[in-house]
Amino acid sequence: MASNVIARAGANIAFIKYWGNRPGADNLPLNLSISMTLFACVTTTAAALLDENASGDEIRLDGAPPGEKSAGRICLFLDRVRRIAGRKERARVTSQNSFPTGCGIASSASGFAALAVAASAAYGIRADAAELSRIARLGSGSAARSVPGGFVELHPGSAHEESFAEPIAPETHWPELCDLIALVSREEKPVSSAEGHRLARTSEALAGRLAAIPDRAGRVRQGILRRDLALLGEAAEEDALSMHAVMLTSRPPLIYWSAGTLEAMRAVYGLRKRGIEAYFTIDAGPNVHVLTRKKDAVRVADEIAREVGCEVLTDHAGPGARIV
Numbered sequence: 284m285a286s287n288v289i290a291r292a293g294a295n296i297a298f299i300k301y302w303g304n305r306p307g308a309d310n311l312p313l314n315l316s317i318s319m320t321l322f323a324c325v326t327t328t329a330a331a332l333l334d335e336n337a338s339g340d341e342i343r344l345d346g347a348p349p350g351e352k353s354a355g356r357i358c359l360f361l362d363r364v365r366r367i368a369g370r371k372e373r374a375r376v377t378s379q380n381s382f383p384t385g386c387g388i389a390s391s392a393s394g395f396a397a398l399a400v401a402a403s404a405a406y407g408i409r410a411d412a413a414e415l416s417r418i419a420r421l422g423s424g425s426a427a428r429s430v431p432g433g434f435v436e437l438h439p440g441s442a443h444e445e446s447f448a449e450p451i452a453p454e455t456h457w458p459e460l461c462d463l464i465a466l467v468s469r470e471e472k473p474v475s476s477a478e479g480h481r482l483a484r485t486s487e488a489l490a491g492r493l494a495a496i497p498d499r500a501g502r503v504r505q506g507i508l509r510r511d512l513a514l515l516g517e518a519a520e521e522d523a524l525s526m527h528a529v530m531l532t533s534r535p536p537l538i539y540w541s542a543g544t545l546e547a548m549r550a551v552y553g554l555r556k557r558g559i560e561a562y563f564t565i566d567a568g569p570n571v572h573v574l575t576r577k578k579d580a581v582r583v584a585d586e587i588a589r590e591v592g593c594e595v596l597t598d599h600a601g602p603g604a605r606i607v
Contacts, residue, residue: 287331288404292396292429292604294324294382294389296462296572298503298519298564299496300526301424301437303483310424311446312439313483314496317503318428320435320454321462322601326393328378330401337373344378344394356477360395360422361402367418368406376402382596383469387539387568389429391476395422396429396604404606415604416447424480432603434507454600457510461580464596465571465587467543474537476567482533492525516562516574523564530567539568543591547571550590554583 301316333341340358342349349357361374376398384390399419403410410418412430416437420427427447428435433454440446483489499518506515530537544565551573554561561575561583575583577599584595 287329288401289327289329289607290397290401290404290604291325291327291607292393292400293321293432293601294326294393295320295425295428295435296389296564297425297428297566298515299500299522300566301439302480302492302526302529302567303489304424304480305439305441309443309446310420310422311441311443312424312437313489314493315439315500316425316428316437317451317500317507318425318435318437319460319462319600320429320432320603321598322454323598324380324382324388324393324464324596325601326378326380326390326397327607328376328394328397328401330398330405331375332372332405333375335372340373341375343376345380345384352475356422357398360398363421364399364402364406364408364418368403368408370406372406374402374405383466384471387472387566387570388464389425389566391423392425392429395419395426398422399426399430400604400606412603413447413449416449417443419604420446423477425476430604433600436504451504452507454602457507457600459510459577460512460599461575461577462598463573463575463580463584463587464598465543465547465573465591466594466596467541467547467571467591468569472539472568474539479530479533479537479567482535482537483529485534486529486532488525488528488532492529495525496522512560512562512574512576516560519564519574520562527565540565541569543593544569544571546591547573547587547593550587553590554586559583
């Protein structure tokens with residue numbers, strides 16, 4: 284058994300979004316989702332077992348103690364890892380993100396994926412990639428997708444064993460595809476994704492969204508496998524707007540967009556009108572991901588930065604969660 288482990292995992296950008304859970308505490312998604320694990324937006328997490336006399340877990344995120352809700356969520360996840368391992372020792376967890384936390388760039392995905400790998404190893408759990416994906420899902424549904432690298436599909440399943448992520452294509456499959464992140468806000472979003480998932484069932488738009496996903500997911504898979512940006516991008520835009528329609532019609536409604544979000548979307552539409560392939564997708568937050576080709580990335584990033592007045596991060600497909 285390892286007593287001190289450091290792991291790293293990338294955030295991911297979902298082309299087919301996961302929004303809404305089945306009843307229960309296992310974060311079983313209502314629908315399949317498809318994503319790309321990122322290279323530069325990563326979380327690095329260390330997990331070390333404490334003395335048997337320690338009264339609680341010790342947690343620091345980005346150099347500071349987490350808030351009460353975040354701490355509770357992490358401790359609950361560690362309790363589940365301990366039950367799987369059959370152990371009782373508390374843990375010291377330190378975690379650092381290479382990108383802004385809690386503003387809709389999937390920091391919970393990379394965070395719980397890295398923690399799943401580090402904590403599982405520290406507690407002596409022998410798990411393959413599928414099992415680590417299941418464990419990561421217990422902390423955050425989207426974290427299941429950050430365990431594999433490259434292009435990934437998360438199976439929703441109706442039970443814990445059935446819901447895990449696996450690769451569609453490796454990180455080297457499409458080197459020309461870039462993800463530009465228009466960072467319109469660094470502020471932590473006021474309503475967490477976990478709370479948003481609970482509200483999804485209150486939306487009249489949810490049934491229509493769930494019915495449309497199989498066809499849309501088929502186009503996304505083909506877009507990835509054929510390296511067809513238009514096929515992927517059009518379906519990803521549709522799905523992002525569909526998910527936000529569910530949010531807007533939830534009770535109470537969730538409005539994650541800001542003025543900068545709309546400006547970035549308009550900038551992408553303007554680029555396409557001028558013949559530059561660029562497509563947007565937006566997770567649960569105000570920041571906008573723009574999919575484009577490497578040859579156009581500098582021009583697209585410069586134009587969005589100028590029109591929106593924001594920083595633009597550049598990323599691409601990266602490896603899965605691993606011990607470093």
